[in-house]
Amino acid sequence: MASPSRAADSADRIYFTLVALIGGALLAYFAAVPVLGLNVAFHFYLMLWITMASAFNVASGFAGYMPFGYVAFYGVGAFTTAILVKKAAFPLFLALPLSGVAGLVLALLFAPTLRLSGIYFGIVSLALAGICRLAITNMPEEITGGSFGLQLGSRAQPLQSFYVMMAVMVLALATILWLSRSRLGKALRATRDDAEAADMMGVNVPLVRLYGWLISAFFPAVCGGVEAWYTNVVDTETAFNTLITAKTVIYAVAGGLGTVTGPIIGAVAMVWLDELIWRQFPLLNLLILGVATVILVLFLPRGIVGTVLRRKPHWRRYVP
């Protein structure tokens, strides 16, 4: 038998080869979408949901939180971009990273809630998202555009925003891939499984959780900004729609929390299913999607990837 360390090196080689091949193929596919004349809008939103579900996975699958108010980061990011571009005449490529910074600031404001756990954290998170929405709704109309929202005017560049969304997705996935193998990722998973035991093993639990929380907040805020640019309009009704949280959670859970591939596969499967149902039953799509989600959770409670890895433990070394 090969020594454990040599076997680990070989597993690492397979892992990185798989990541490079699958990642490269996906990248090439998405990059070719506009060139091949495929549905740009569908693929834009597919990338957006992959990013959202993957970033949510950091807070939930890695750190063990269930932020039901996750939409707050998305909404604040969307409004930050819109306000900076429309009201302060910022260039879009500066406004987008700043929307990520706004997400980080909001995450820092919410950080005291990380002391809570389970359903209590979820409820407080939902309430805080509601507060964010109310705060923006009640801001002066000259800033947020009131009930009509803000329109970005002639700045719409669907193709450019498509490729920017792709860049954001790649950055998010690269970050989460790094996290999954990093010491921070291991510390986060330990706090998820047993925070007290992790603390007694030398893990600075509050600090580790904060890092995970910040990573998880940055990407939805940028997604909100890119989507605002793509659709050219932002209003509180859509930017803080609870369906954004719901879809993010469903896609991540469907694929399997705690793995890098889970939310990607979950988002691809469910967005595709959503599209299919919507085309066939435009009035019943949410109902049918809801039933499909219930069936999925009942029969695959660990998600698609989680169930596969449960049944094939030796694949865990190769599947991120």
Next chain:
Amino acid sequence: MSAIEARGLTKRFGGLVALDGVDLRAGPGETLGIIGVNGAGKTTLMNCICGLYRPDAGDVLVGGERVTGQPPHVIAHHGVGRTFQVPRVFRKMSLIDNLLVPVLDRPASDSELIGRAEAMLERMQLIELRHNYAEELSGGQQKLLEMARMLMPDPAIVMLDEPFAGVHPVLCKFMIERIEETARAGKVVLLISHDLTSIYRLSSRVMALNQGRVIAEGGVDDIRGNPAVIEAYLGT
């Protein structure tokens, strides 16, 4: 100077006095057995030492340095490791990753740490299961994993809370050998157990607690025949 020292540790939970002015000291290579009936305060004493509970009075010193009131992760960095009465492994992490958690802040390279973790799993006869999730192990194997995890950062003080509870006799014997090795390596071992045979075999000194107080302390022979200990255990 003692490697670990507790002075007048007191811990109350509402009206219940779980620890009442407990003193403890132990030096390198010494195994201090801590015995007592259920509710005597043994685990509370460990929880106060490792920082999980903040004592209401008294002090904890590690290597002569006062660590009272410090958070558990800071006390762990002072070289205090522990196991738990009911295993608290990181259930959805592989055995290798479980062992890496206490050494994440070490400057050593990842491959070096993984090599050490594999050697530790080899020592605990768990190497074949290194990629399994901890939740897939039996209760006894989880106890071994906890012991391996505790030893990974090479702590000066190891605290074992009921390591033999619910463990098969063959595994028990294996664990006893590992504990003896640990003490021979010059570490302080604080050992809580209801299994008096193991306590008497392993301990160089024994401390008996009852209702949060130290009722007896001394060599194994002193404790075995101590009337206060016999009364606390047998009620006669």
